[in-house]
Amino acid sequence: MSGRKAQAARNDELILTAARAVFTADPGAPIAAVAERAGVGISALYRRYPSKEALLQKLCGDGLQLYIAVAEQAMRDHDDPWEEFAGYMRGIVDADTNSLTIKLAGTFHPTQELHQHAARASELATRLHTRAVEAGVLRPDITPADLALIFEQLASVKLGDEQRTGELRHRFLALMLDSLRQPPAHRPLPGRAPDDLELSVRWSPVG
Amino acid sequence: MSGRKAQAARNDELILTAARAVFTADPGAPIAAVAERAGVGISALYRRYPSKEALLQKLCGDGLQLYIAVAEQAMRDHDDPWEEFAGYMRGIVDADTNSLTIKLAGTFHPTQELHQHAARASELATRLHTRAVEAGVLRPDITPADLALIFEQLASVKLGDEQRTGELRHRFLALMLDSLRQPPAHRPLPGRAPDDLELSVRWSPVG
DNA sequence: GATAGAACGGAATTGTTCGTTCCAGTATGC
DNA sequence: GCATACTGGAACGAACAATTCCGTTCTATC
Numbered sequence: 001m002s003g004r005k006a007q008a009a010r011n012d013e014l015i016l017t018a019a020r021a022v023f024t025a026d027p028g029a030p031i032a033a034v035a036e037r038a039g040v041g042i043s044a045l046y047r048r049y050p051s052k053e054a055l056l057q058k059l060c061g062d063g064l065q066l067y068i069a070v071a072e073q074a075m076r077d078h079d080d081p082w083e084e085f086a087g088y089m090r091g092i093v094d095a096d097t098n099s100l101t102i103k104l105a106g107t108f109h110p111t112q113e114l115h116q117h118a119a120r121a122s123e124l125a126t127r128l129h130t131r132a133v134e135a136g137v138l139r140p141d142i143t144p145a146d147l148a149l150i151f152e153q154l155a156s157v158k159l160g161d162e163q164r165t166g167e168l169r170h171r172f173l174a175l176m177l178d179s180l181r182q183p184p185a186h187r188p189l190p191g192r193a194p195d196d197l198e199l200s201v202r203w204s205p206v207g
Numbered sequence: 208m209s210g211r212k213a214q215a216a217r218n219d220e221l222i223l224t225a226a227r228a229v230f231t232a233d234p235g236a237p238i239a240a241v242a243e244r245a246g247v248g249i250s251a252l253y254r255r256y257p258s259k260e261a262l263l264q265k266l267c268g269d270g271l272q273l274y275i276a277v278a279e280q281a282m283r284d285h286d287d288p289w290e291e292f293a294g295y296m297r298g299i300v301d302a303d304t305n306s307l308t309i310k311l312a313g314t315f316h317p318t319q320e321l322h323q324h325a326a327r328a329s330e331l332a333t334r335l336h337t338r339a340v341e342a343g344v345l346r347p348d349i350t351p352a353d354l355a356l357i358f359e360q361l362a363s364v365k366l367g368d369e370q371r372t373g374e375l376r377h378r379f380l381a382l383m384l385d386s387l388r389q390p391p392a393h394r395p396l397p398g399r400a401p402d403d404l405e406l407s408v409r410w411s412p413v414g
Numbered sequence: 415g416a417t418a419g420a421a422c423g424g425a426a427t428t429g430t431t432c433g434t435t436c437c438a439g440t441a442t443g444c
Numbered sequence: 445g446c447a448t449a450c451t452g453g454a455a456c457g458a459a460c461a462a463t464t465c466c467g468t469t470c471t472a473t474c
Binding site: 041 | 450451
């Protein structure tokens with residue numbers, strides 16, 4: 001608690017966490033929302049990042065590194081080819097890296113470093129795809145870009161609080177995996193199914 | 208060409224078409240964008256709708272009616288239970304009614320009439336779901352609300368021009384249908400698969 | 415053909431939002 | 445005690461967008 005330096009270090013983390021949460025929820029959120037969420041003043045933000053763009057770049061870079069870490073983890077953790085692939089997809093959905101990368105891209109200028117991370121991420125994705133196809137567990141008429149778009153679709157699901165959203169995304173991921181896995185089969189879906197009441201909320205303004 | 212009245216009638220349609228296109232592409236678009244797209248002045252818009260909200264309500268109502276029409280059409284056109292269900296889903300994706308309803312909802316106050324249309328749409332969706340499950344062609348652990356969320360996921364796909372976007376949506380719909388249909392099976396996917404190049408476009412600002 | 419008025423285009427108005435800057439306050443380490 | 449690193453938040457200015465307003469154009473009618 002004591003020490004101005006410790007406070008500053010804590011704020012570093014506080015701000016990044018808040019920024020992740022805020023921009024994940026709304027990519028176009030104002031920078032003041034980040035400060036408020038972090039419980040700090042605006043100047044605490046501007047002391048660390050010269051502009052909003054710089055903060056977004058940092059976030060996006062972190063997101064890509066997270067993606068890479070998740071992919072490598074999946075390759076390390078599993079021997080079974082299908083589990084490797086499915087573990088990768090579940091990991092990406094869990095980490096919600098899409099909300100930190102693609103959804104933010106286009107709102108700022110990508111740096112050189114970002115491109116390199118993206119290339120590395122793409123390379124890993126391709127490798128995971130290839131391994132799954134060659135092992136005969138993933139249907140071969142699907143491309144790595146197909147998978148990227150599937151991640152985006154799953155990231156578009158947003159309903160209720162963060163936990164419920166994650167639950168539903170995993171439900172739909174499981175559904176997708178049923179149609180990706182070879183041989184074809186239906187497996188039980190995780191998570192409580194949504195109902196009409198849950199959906200009806202979205203018709204009122206101010207959401 | 209002649210007749211101020213004829214011109215006005217033509218503008219009615221021009222404006223609605225433009226509004227559909229503009230708000231489908233970007234639900235938060237300014238009203239001036241609609242006027243520009245329609246090739247008319249702003250006052251031509253305000254002559255017809257007292258406010259932006261009124262225009263959105265009109266659009267949303269039309270979207271719901273379109274949804275209803277598509278659903279009824281599917282029930283009328285098909286004898287085979289699976290084709291009825293799949294035809295319905297393909298029709299909804301084609302008509303892109305989600306971009307005119309849910310994506311706009313929350314940006315305006317829903318009217319009484321809107322609620323009634325929504326109820327009718329929901330009723331039809333439930334009926335189609337029930338029929339497919341009872342015929343044994345749709346896996347039973349899926350709810351109507353699941354299907355609604357699947358439509359939203361598909362509507363979130365947006366890449367390249369309008370035609371390409373539609374092609375990709377149908378591709379992912381086909382993938383989903385593979386995991387919805389009973390018995391499980393993989394069928395050929397329509398549309399050209401996306402590739403990394405197509406995706407890389409999205410990293411630059413101003414999109 | 416003169417004219418009332420419907421319909422129009424688009425500039426002006428007004429309010430809001432948001433990124434960024436600025437300044438005064440506060441606590442720390444020396 | 446004091447220089448200073450850090451902070452909170454008000455103030456600024458630019459951009460944006462809904463709506464209003466006004467001068468103009470065209471048509472239908474007499």
